[in-house]
Amino acid sequence: MENEKLPLPLKLKNADFKFENQNIKIDIKTDIPEKLYKYYSITDYSVKGLKNNTMYFSHSHLLNDVMDGNFILWDMSEFIINYKADLNINYNIDSELTKEILKQLSEPFLECRGVLSLSDTYKNELIWAHYTSEIGYCLELETIQFKEHIEKNRNENDLYFFPISYDHLKQINFSDFINYKIVAKSKEINSKTVSAILPILYCFAQKDDCWKYENEWRFLLRDKKFNSISFPIEIINDQDKLEEDYRKSGGNIEINPKVISKIILAPLFFNNSRFNKLEVTNSNFLIYNFKGNDAGKVAKDFLEILKHKFNDKIYQVDKIIKDGLVVRELKYKIEIVDIGENFIKIFKNLIYEEGR
Template identity: 25%
Template sequence: MDNYISNTCNGISFKYSNDGVKTNPPFIIPENLYKFYELNERNVNALIQKYLFASHPYLLNDSFDSSDGIFDFKEIEEAVFKGFFKNHLKEKYCDEKISEYYKKDQCQNFKEFRETFVSSLSNKFGTISLTTNCKNALMWSHYTSEAGFCIEFESDELLGNYKILNSDIENLFFRPMEYVKEIKLLKYTRKEFMGIAVPFLYMTTVKSRQWEYEDEYRISICKRDMDVPFHRKYLHLKDHKGENDRFFRYKDSAIKSIILGQNFLTNNYIHISNNAILRIEISQESIYIETFINLLFENYNDNIYIIGKTQENGLLQRGVQRIFFERIKLNEFRIIYTDEKYLL
């Protein structure tokens, strides 16, 4: 496609076309990518069903990340305002009503325009956060409470031929996060942007340098009409229930290994004897843990690792060791610790 949109914001260049988005300079796709998970029923089900959840911006843990506050609407002209509402709410507003609405909304810093803009933008896009760094103690603490797990993906298997399992995804964008000293406001005018793709990519690509340790890469998916959790931002708006889910499905072959947090085995429903016998306490609350350990045993037993502490060269360091399970009986396993271990 010859037509494209090219813009620069915060020193980041984007070129968007039907073939996707490119950043300048181009980047090398990492060989492996990692996703951290807290151990709970929802995340175990995500592993069983082989999907990554593409979050709406309102669900992210940093209120400045992907914030609609990045957009400056002060200089929106009436023609741009009209064009947007005709396109997105044509059944609700005629020309005369839009003119009145423009004057009213202008007096409140285009509050209604912002809400409608973000709604129309965010029900079409979702964001998946990944990292190249499985070693960082802060991420193990923040995202897993040291008791969850981390999936190691092979990037080519994860991203290649994604359409086979995701026919509902219209487009996919993969890029590294850009960490900046200051997050500058982005003026939204018809001259700068045609459509909503590039504004969304700016919005979801820029983060404060305080987060640079995460070395984050993001997958953004584009689908028609996904959920919008308005209650997380606007108390007066009802959540939007979309026709499509926010799932990015992947092949089982994309999983290279599963790494368990160092406190995984101290879960309240897991009991370990002195001879490394793991027994799962059966209860309604522990079903997902039982499911997870059986899944590890049946599908990933050759590729399980666990984080631990180790004393090396006079230092206390974080290390990882490969383990596997031997089933003794239902809900009871022997943990075998191998000699394969290395420092993180």
């Protein structure tokens, strides 16, 4: 005989989540942006992704906010009391039982789940500084086309797409948001079937107010390429760590390059760490020489990809004066005219003039 308890809906500022017919339904309360943006530094990894038409989805344990996906946001006290009473389990220390249940409930969800975080604007001052050091770039993505491409040939619960909600972090009562069945006469922990998807989603959809500046939209994707890794504070031996580091490379998901509508270069992209000479042939044609260092080589690789795949989509953002204020705007449209072993020639067309 089984008793089943259904969860309450999870209501956040920017989205509601509810359990319906064994699936998660997401009600987004704000307008979905036509474009979303991913910011990058110029590295071998980001260049390789652009070349191979892939985008990296991070593992949930590798996000830059220690509270992102942190199950300390679950208050499990009521659940533990009822659980022990239902199955007559004798644990002297509730924390041991809690850790065991946390592992059982989260690992199946996280082991094949990747996270992609995007912003709703290319004008985000702090993200340019934090993620690109003002010398990288960002991709402008067509939101709906990108989402449809990622969803293709996947099941309904393989992809969750939602805006992050921002507020002061607080715990939720774990028992209120789970779907579970109690199987009579069984005393095994895994005999109690618990679906904790809503509490898990709470930990990935709710962030502290201090992150509000990111205006983040998030994809949580299930894919066989993603592998489980240990919790950051779980100490493992060197061989296991090497194997984990190798498995983390599996987070690259193929994308259709047509969903990329712009490649936006940072204001200081053309800088002296990558280039050592500038020649101006006229007011619009510029010739830069690549430095022979690592920065110059990776910049050359990056710009060669742009020339061959995105030459009609290259822009550069910069600071301009608008209505007496300093703001960030797309200022230049760039075309790569020629690229050789040691140089690049570009046509830099001014598209935004101050005072317009």
